[in-house]
Amino acid sequence: MPGVDHCLQEAMAIPGAVGASIVDYTTGFPVATTGAAPNSDHEAAAAGTADVVQAATSRSLFVSALPHDLLEDLIITTAGGYHLLRLVHTDFDSRLVLYVWLDRQQGNLAVARRRMQKLADELVAT
Amino acid sequence: MSASKTATPARLLTQVSADRQTGALVVGGHPGGAVYVLEGRVIYAESPAAPGVGELLTASGRLAGRTWQNALDQGTSTAQVGRLLVEQGHLTQGELELCVLGATYDAAYFTLAPTMAPVEFLGGATHWLGPIAHIDPAAVNREVRRRTKLLDDIFPDARVDTAAVTPVARPPRERVTLTALQWELLVHADGQRTPADLALLLGRAGFATIQELRRLAALGLLELPEVRAEAPEFVRLPRARGTAVGVPRSAVRPDDVPTVPVVAGVRPAAPSPPPLPSPALVEPVPAEESTANGTVYRPPRLARRKPGAKLPKEIAAEPPQTHPGTDEVLLKRIRTALRALR
Numbered sequence: 001m002p003g004v005d006h007c008l009q010e011a012m013a014i015p016g017a018v019g020a021s022i023v024d025y026t027t028g029f030p031v032a033t034t035g036a037a038p039n040s041d042h043e044a045a046a047a048g049t050a051d052v053v054q055a056a057t058s059r060s061l062f063v064s065a066l067p068h069d070l071l072e073d074l075i076i077t078t079a080g081g082y083h084l085l086r087l088v089h090t091d092f093d094s095r096l097v098l099y100v101w102l103d104r105q106q107g108n109l110a111v112a113r114r115r116m117q118k119l120a121d122e123l124v125a126t
Numbered sequence: 127m128s129a130s131k132t133a134t135p136a137r138l139l140t141q142v143s144a145d146r147q148t149g150a151l152v153v154g155g156h157p158g159g160a161v162y163v164l165e166g167r168v169i170y171a172e173s174p175a176a177p178g179v180g181e182l183l184t185a186s187g188r189l190a191g192r193t194w195q196n197a198l199d200q201g202t203s204t205a206q207v208g209r210l211l212v213e214q215g216h217l218t219q220g221e222l223e224l225c226v227l228g229a230t231y232d233a234a235y236f237t238l239a240p241t242m243a244p245v246e247f248l249g250g251a252t253h254w255l256g257p258i259a260h261i262d263p264a265a266v267n268r269e270v271r272r273r274t275k276l277l278d279d280i281f282p283d284a285r286v287d288t289a290a291v292t293p294v295a296r297p298p299r300e301r302v303t304l305t306a307l308q309w310e311l312l313v314h315a316d317g318q319r320t321p322a323d324l325a326l327l328l329g330r331a332g333f334a335t336i337q338e339l340r341r342l343a344a345l346g347l348l349e350l351p352e353v354r355a356e357a358p359e360f361v362r363l364p365r366a367r368g369t370a371v372g373v374p375r376s377a378v379r380p381d382d383v384p385t386v387p388v389v390a391g392v393r394p395a396a397p398s399p400p401p402l403p404s405p406a407l408v409e410p411v412p413a414e415e416s417t418a419n420g421t422v423y424r425p426p427r428l429a430r431r432k433p434g435a436k437l438p439k440e441i442a443a444e445p446p447q448t449h450p451g452t453d454e455v456l457l458k459r460i461r462t463a464l465r466a467l468r
Binding site: 004032057091093094096123 | 185218221224231276305334
């Protein structure tokens with residue numbers, strides 16, 4: 001049975017992954033973490049992740065353009081890496097996002113995005 | 127293990143975990159709650175202000191109430207309700223873990239945030255859900271402090287967290303933008319429901335609920351509770367009404383009815399006489415009631431009022447102290463305690 005730890009292990013198996021976490025984006029709290037984090041601080045990274053997701057969901061108009069047009073993922077590219085945020089939609093009330101940090105040289109954005117989609121779905125799928 | 131004493135719940139949790147103990151840290155007060163520790167690691171927490179795993183899963187429709195109840199019936203005695211749900215295929219391991227983690231941090235906030243509360247550690251107590259998560263207590267305490275600060279950064283008024291939610295009738299601005307959860311809260315706020323009631327009703331995390339309520343309060347969309355609704359600075363004694371017990375009654379009795387001593391004997395000898403209305407407002411006792419045997423004592427009645435009319439000022443007692451949600455909180459604490467015994 002894939003649990004939270006298993007999900008993070010799988011995320012680290014994505015080519016180029018250097019760190020992964022599951023973040024509660026209402027509070028900016030890292031529910032589970034593994035590997036490296038920007039500035040070696042998973043808690044600060046989680047708080048930053050939450051800010052970005054909040055900005056996209058509640059302070060921008062992208063996700064309210066159409067009814068039921070839910071946010072799927074956010075991708076931030078920097079010169080040195082890719083930061084992928086995938087929303088985990090659970091049936092019960094939670095606001096969780098799967099975050100994976102990829103090395104720019106070794107990471108492949110398209111592959112990583114598809115793998116994360118699968119992971120986020122498997123985590124909560126029956 | 128240790129008797130109930132007033133202490134800082136978070137500090138006691140640190141002590142208990144340093145000794146790698148197993149049991150339940152039960153915190154009293156409002157809202158109170160319990161944190162379950164297994165060999166020094168936090169496995170679950172519950173509080174009346176935060177919906178538990180069962181409420182979250184059933185309120186959202188993720189599990190049918192019957193499925194949840196079945197799992198409770200089968201797994202409570204052996205403390206493996208969570209494992210049963212996964213083994214029977216009702217939930218994935220990931221869902222269960224995420225739900226437990228969310229509910230635990232949520233309840234831990236309400237349980238551990240007070241700086242002083244009656245605290246008791248019940249050694250050996252386990253939770254019927256079974257150990258699903260194993261969280262470092264230091265992380266829990268850190269997160270509780272962080273959440274307290276998050277709320278105060280939004281709107282530094284803790285009364286919003288507990289008082290019945292009343293939206294303002296007229297928004298103080300022309301244009302209002304709400305998030306989906308804020309909308310849900312406003313639609314279901316009826317001036318009676320407290321934040322804890324709303325969280326349970328909607329199956330939303332307790333902290334997320336008060337976070338949005340603080341945001342709404344900051345926007346000026348909520349009526350703020352009265353400044354000194356409770357905690358008066360002095361104890362108010364009941365007003366003296368009438369001079370002596372017998373005097374008003376004998377004054378209003380029709381003259382033809384003899385005042386027999388039995389009347390006085392029937393009255394219960396209460397240490398403090400019940401407040402009697404002033405004579406002017408007492409209805410004369412109808413003749414037929416007293417003529418039957420002459421000894422029937424009828425407590426003086428007030429003149430009939432219109433529905434909804436207030437009691438006359440002289441008679442109106444202090445309004446009974448209302449603690450919204452007290453019963454519910456009490457029932458939940460009893461439930462928590464009973465579960466701990468199983």
